[in-house]
Amino acid sequence: MSKPANAVLYGFHAVTVRLKTHPESVSEVHIDPSRRDARMRSFVERVREAGVRLIETPDERLTQLAGGPRHQGVVARVQALAPKHSLDDVLDEVEGPPLVLVLDGVTDPHNLGACLRVADGAGAHAVVAPRDRAVGLNATVAKVASGAAETVPYLMVTNLARTLGELKERDIWVVGTSDSAERSIYDIDLNRPVALVLGAEGEGMRQLTAKTCDELVRIPMAGAVESLNVSVAAGVCLYEALRQRR
Template identity: 80%
Template sequence: MKPGILYGFHAVTVRLKTAPESVLEVHVDATRRDARMRGFVERAQAAGAKIVDSDDARLAKLCGGRGHQGVVARVQALAPKHSLDDVLDEADGPPLVLVLDGVTDPHNLGACLRVADGAGAHAVVAPRDHAVGLNATVAKVASGAAETVPYLMVTNLARTLGDLKERDIRVIGTSDDAEQTLYDLDLTGPVALVLGAEGPGMRQLTRKTCDQLVRIPMNGAVESLNVSVAAAVCLYEALRQRQHGRA
């Protein structure tokens, strides 16, 4: 597979922990000698990574921007570890899946993956078309979660939602015009939470495929939340109910 780029302390550290053999080399800012950088270099060396001293211009060129924190790694792409069926078969407890319909911004996807990891979601699912794939920006924003949460891009999202329903997983979509709120639902069982892109929301076919629609209560002046914030609200409500009961 073609080598790729990871940057930022969290993203590179997680790859060094989970798949050190895939790290081809790690470029670090030669002018940084602070404790955080020293500790990172020690961990990278202990993992067997090749360390390359670089300057800010070289690091920015490698990752395509200035948010590298002084750390950029050239890595071998990893083969997908799971299919959705594998993830669901191996799920510990009732499946919790986040479905993103039409999210094209890598910062939003990275934030959604980070939230999904924190809330214990088993997978994030998106369509192959009209969605962003995993890239260096996603990995940086996800702070390592791009390595730990299966991100599964499917050819036909409506069909995949149908497959989830056949597994007795309730497919719950979010919509500003829904009558019920998120807090009216019992989320302790198998659930797939579907969120659309900010602005257009879910596509009509996706909306029609959902078992039911809910809204997040909005009591202020703004009409909606950023998709990653909405994902956090939904996933952590599911986590709260699963840990402490619905009440």
């Protein structure tokens, strides 16, 4: 069996969560020696407790390792984790009504990272995306997700419409978002097994995806702006589901 490929994580949240959940996968941690604030001191203590090699590295080199300047003085070399589950495995383990976020056509890593962070906060059990029209997990996604890339299964599927059909076979209600829908997200029952489907900004969901949904709903817009960023829309929908479930 081949070894997992090496990868890079950067930023306090992303690296801290990896140290907490899979410390054995962290090969080494690079830190900016000029940072001596309380946050960095606490982080260094956590790295040492995990028994991971700690390397003081100049900011310029950290920027090279991270592929950009937004590393917060923290970069880790890690082994890429194998995919956590299949969607069936995830759903088989769920207690209570499943809550799934489906993203159709989200290709911006910042948007995906923000969606994963929202999904984690709202208690979604998985995020699903098509393999051919979506961004994969990378260091930018992990940084923006603030650790949620390690905790929320992100499952890329070959055929999204078929996967939505499989969710329906599990009696999961598939709800898509559309600006032209008559009912709003606040008008429907989300206290049941639900998959919330959102498209990317601009294009929105593909026609086939929309047709596969059981129902389309809109997010009410009271101002001049016609639509929300996909991660904000995901937050609105997921937290409405959380509110109803509580």
